Amino acid sequence: xxxxxxxxxxxxxxxxxxxxxxxxxxxxxxxxxxxxxxxxxxxxxxxxxxxxxxxxxxxxxxxxxxxxxxxxxxxxxxxxxxxxxxxxxxxxxxxxxxxxxxxxxxxxxxxxxxxxxxxxxxxxxxxxxxxxxxxxxxxxxxxxxxxxxxxxxxxxxxxxxxxxxxxxxxxxxxxxxxxxxxxxxxxxxxxxxxxxxxxxxxxxxxxxxxxxxxxxxxxxxxxxxxxxxxxxxxxxx
Amino acid sequence: xxxxxxxxxxxxxxxxxxxxxxxxxxxxxxxxxxxxxxxxxxxxxxxxxxxxxxxxxxxxxxxxxxxxxxxxxxxxxxxxxxxxxxxxxxxxxxxxxxxxxxxxxxxxxxxxxxxxxxxxxxxxxxxxxxxxxxxxxxxxxxxxxxxxxxxxxxxxxxxxxxxxxxxxxxxxxxxxxxxxxxxxxxxxxxxxxxxxxxxxxxxxxxxxxxxxxxxxxxxxxxxxxxxxxxxxxxxxxxxx
Numbered sequence: 397x398x399x400x401x402x403x404x405x406x407x408x409x410x411x412x413x414x415x416x417x418x419x420x421x422x423x424x425x426x427x428x429x430x431x432x433x434x435x436x437x438x439x440x441x442x443x444x445x446x447x448x449x450x451x452x453x454x455x456x457x458x459x460x461x462x463x464x465x466x467x468x469x470x471x472x473x474x475x476x477x478x479x480x481x482x483x484x485x486x487x488x489x490x491x492x493x494x495x496x497x498x499x500x501x502x503x504x505x506x507x508x509x510x511x512x513x514x515x516x517x518x519x520x521x522x523x524x525x526x527x528x529x530x531x532x533x534x535x536x537x538x539x540x541x542x543x544x545x546x547x548x549x550x551x552x553x554x555x556x557x558x559x560x561x562x563x564x565x566x567x568x569x570x571x572x573x574x575x576x577x578x579x580x581x582x583x584x585x586x587x588x589x590x591x592x593x594x595x596x597x598x599x600x601x602x603x604x605x606x607x608x609x610x611x612x613x614x615x616x617x618x619x620x621x622x623x624x625x626x627x628x629x630x631x632x633x
Numbered sequence: 634x635x636x637x638x639x640x641x642x643x644x645x646x647x648x649x650x651x652x653x654x655x656x657x658x659x660x661x662x663x664x665x666x667x668x669x670x671x672x673x674x675x676x677x678x679x680x681x682x683x684x685x686x687x688x689x690x691x692x693x694x695x696x697x698x699x700x701x702x703x704x705x706x707x708x709x710x711x712x713x714x715x716x717x718x719x720x721x722x723x724x725x726x727x728x729x730x731x732x733x734x735x736x737x738x739x740x741x742x743x744x745x746x747x748x749x750x751x752x753x754x755x756x757x758x759x760x761x762x763x764x765x766x767x768x769x770x771x772x773x774x775x776x777x778x779x780x781x782x783x784x785x786x787x788x789x790x791x792x793x794x795x796x797x798x799x800x801x802x803x804x805x806x807x808x809x810x811x812x813x814x815x816x817x818x819x820x821x822x823x824x825x826x827x828x829x830x831x832x833x834x835x836x837x838x839x840x841x842x843x844x845x846x847x848x849x850x851x852x853x854x855x856x857x858x859x860x861x862x863x864x865x866x867x868x869x870x871x872x873x
Binding site: 532533534535536 | 770798802807808809
């Protein structure tokens with residue numbers, strides 16, 4: 397009895413020791429499949445209307461998208477014609493990373509074989525396969541073809557096979573079909589997640605650039621992904 | 634219960650709560666002459682098929698009024714045969730069977746989910762050879778556009794409609810397969826409106842490959858997920 401009690405005291409002491417040291421980085425629980433648990437309903441702290449305004453661009457440090465000249469002209473054109481040129485206004489899928497950053501909540505489900513992200517936007521979802529399989533030979537996808545793996549407590553994805561029809565935000569920032577997206581999902585706290593993405597497209601940008609968008613979790617018993625039907629009213633109901 | 638006007642014909646008591654008089658008049662006259670085919674069971678089946686709510690228009694593809702008319706017509710033929718001196722009873726029976734089986738077989742094609750039957754004539758299978766122009770990889774149906782040289786030397790542009798991109802992918806089709814200019818043979822069915830349009834059931838490439846597209850209602854059921862495609866279905870994890 398005495399030995400056990402002192403053993404218990406030792407364990408308590410050992411556990412207490414780190415609390416006197418530096419602040420620990422948050423480590424998500426390991427969840428059902430013994431991998432970092434990113435599950436929950438997340439949305440950006442603020443909807444990203446323009447990636448260049450709001451401090452979302454971490455690299456380059458000037459916070460501007462490194463367009464090639466012709467692509468920058470196209471961006472300005474897009475911004476002017478956004479009402480008709482933005483396909484989201486006609487209920488098409490927003491693509492990536494816009495689906496994550498546009499301000500619609502999304503729910504992350506994970507198993508050991510895949511992570512699936514269901515967006516509240518117009519029944520749009522994406523699957524990130526964790527099985528190490530190669531990308532499919534199917535270009536021209538709206539949300540790309542994603543594979544993921546765990547890097548410490550982060551989910552790192554590799555997404556390709558995009559079409560050139562989607563925008564990066566609602567302000568006309570765009571990309572081509574050679575877009576190669578590398579995302580990183582890191583749970584930074586019990587109700588916060590950091591979404592980072594490296595955007596690469598040699599046809600549109602002079603170099604790769606990086607964004608970071610913090611997400612907060614919708615919690616409470618009323619937090620649910622709701623139905624959303626996008627209705628292109630130009631064609632009636 | 635005696636049927637009105639039954640005359641020399643016998644009748645059956647149906648017991649289904651339907652109009653016994655009509656049953657006695659119609660079904661009996663036809664089916665009583667096909668003994669050995671489970672006459673009673675056939676009677677019941679055909680009577681119910683042609684006298685129930687399945688005669689509503691939306692079921693028109695499945696249960697056609699012709700089945701009923703078939704019997705009327707054949708019965709008339711039979712009656713005429715029977716009236717002729719020396720008229721053959723066996724021949725009459727054969728006529729009934731052949732005629733009705735013929736109508737049965739064309740009543741079966743499904744009104745498919747994408748109204749295949751409304752647009753294409755699956756009684757006219759064709760194989761057309763031409764040079765590929767391009768492939769429109771779009772939803773809800775993709776199109777293979779190809780150029781055909783007619784016997785008198787003119788070139789016509791033809792289009793073959795295919796399943797949507799996901800269906801093409803699962804059948805083994807890849808977007809870079811059609812380069813333009815290669816000779817291929819499209820097997821399928823002509824459009825009913827007589828235009829240069831067909832439904833592609835399979836495509837034969839010059840190197841001998843054939844890709845079969847499994848969305849036509851007359852083809853065998855789909856083989857499944859296809860080569861590298863993700864399995865379809867309600868959210869199961871991808872197969873290893």
